[in-house]
Amino acid sequence: MDKQLSPYSDGVNLCLDELLYFKQHAIHWLPPAKSLWSQVLGQHQSKRLGRGMDFAEVRQYQAGDDVRSIDWRVTARTGKPHTKLFTEEREKPIVLYIDLSASMRFGSKLMFKSVLAAHMASLIAWLSVAQKDRVGAIIDTGNQLTELKPSSRNQGPLAMIQNLVKLHQSILVDPADIHSNDMDEGFHALNRLCPKGSEVVIISDFLRFSEQNQLLISRLRSHNQVRLVQISDPLESGITDYRGVEQVSDKRSTMWVDFSSRKVRNQIAAAFERKQHQLKSLSHSHGLSFTCLSTQKSLLQQLSGRDQ
Template sequence: MKTHRLSPPSDGVNLSLDELLFFKQQTVKWLPPAKNLWSQWLGQHQSRQLGRGMDFSEVRQYQAGDDIRAIDWRVTARTGKAHTKLFSEEREKPVILYLDLSQSMLFGSTFMLKSVLMAHMASLIAWLTVAQKDRIGAVIDTGSRLIELKPTSRHSGPLALSQQLIERHNEQLKKPADAAISSMTTGLQAVHRLAPKGAEIILMSDFVRLTASDELWLTRLSQHNRVRMIHISDPLEFGQTQFRGVEQVTDRKQTQWLDFSSRQNRQQLALAFSHKQQSLKTFTHKTGMSFSALTSEQPLLQQLSG
């Protein structure tokens, strides 16, 4: 692992509290008057994806200077006098993270494990959320166990999340490989229970375990919430590697020996990965979700600012 490029004191494999606390000081880059994290990273321009929402507050009689788009036409018709809807800024919006800590995420071929990159992003989002006076909650899915953290706006929220991530990550590193593969359904059901309507839901995974049934749950979640999907991958998954030997590989469904010295084999990997990622993009576009991608070959902050 290339430790000199990683955020101190990370080694790319193990998680520590100091490592995750490092991202607390990075939130200033995306707090007002700086740009929104998502708009700066993804270049989004849709107003509904940016900033805070507004909650309906009350209706009062129209006054000169009021935005005519806010006129309440029902009340106006009933009373015969123009009335305006007033809105207050949405406070303590719940942000729910779905964090995939299943075994396929505990992989990294060059720089860091996919799970470590995910933990870095989770920490940054958690600290940014409470700094904006919103509430942070999470569902950590190890594939065999769920850890649910209810949304809180206090600093104890990111700290509790960090501690759980560290403990569960260390457990998973020591856990022997399990041939069985479970879907994401129970984890998404937990998100559905935890997230009130109007929440922001951020899913971080390699989505290896995503099934058609899971897509139904995601569609349901997207009907009443803002949902973001962050696809986390490793360069080996799309055929980028300096290794030129023969190695045994598995997708948890089948296992085979793969010759990485073969350019054709590497191209087939790249094609299969591209097809999978395009399927995810198509699904998110169809359901109105936001899609973004991170790769474990680069530090998080470099990807967000690039």
């Protein structure tokens, strides 16, 4: 086992101990300490995962009320100043979309993209329940969706990691040839499963993401906070020490690639940049947060590295 990998991990398979390991690390990102999302987003502004304020009622303005909370519509209608009251939000639903489709079961460096996605999902889930939030998930293998409704306490993360391990191991042993062309079915499931006001985290390489999926993202964003976490491998951006000719496949087509050609490596890099630009533009236009993680380092190394 590589010394950079998390304990119990071999970079290819998943086991329960490997995902339970992240429970002890969730405390590092609990308020009032640093936020996990401010950590992975660097200088970008991001709301902290967890506590918020829910609207409660409108009442007539009283001396000492915050003028920023005045409800101007009610004030105009009644002719008397009214203010909005808020209560602290309690169990906020956190719903994770975890992509285990064919393209995610690949890695040229430290681990498979699917393994890194499971690590990130586990860390978010344990952090969420530590903040008294409910955790649910949709696990997408490309030809099968597993839906887990948001549950409180340890029930949510445990159900998620048990299903992750079971599904991941089954598709490694017997990978299916049938797969969906895009993420449409998974996003429909997200819109159906997520209660309004949810925090939705989509963890994927987004290779199956298409323009047609943007409408579903927009609908999801209208009632929820949505975060995109892109999982990538260095080879996808043309970064490799290999200089031979190799047969590669995306499970839909197969071709020979000459990695000794700088032109070919640049073409690979350009295709990856186009996909990232598409995701960043989508995030900007819809008010989503965007994070990219790489299989060349363990999750905790990447998080600690951004703390320096």
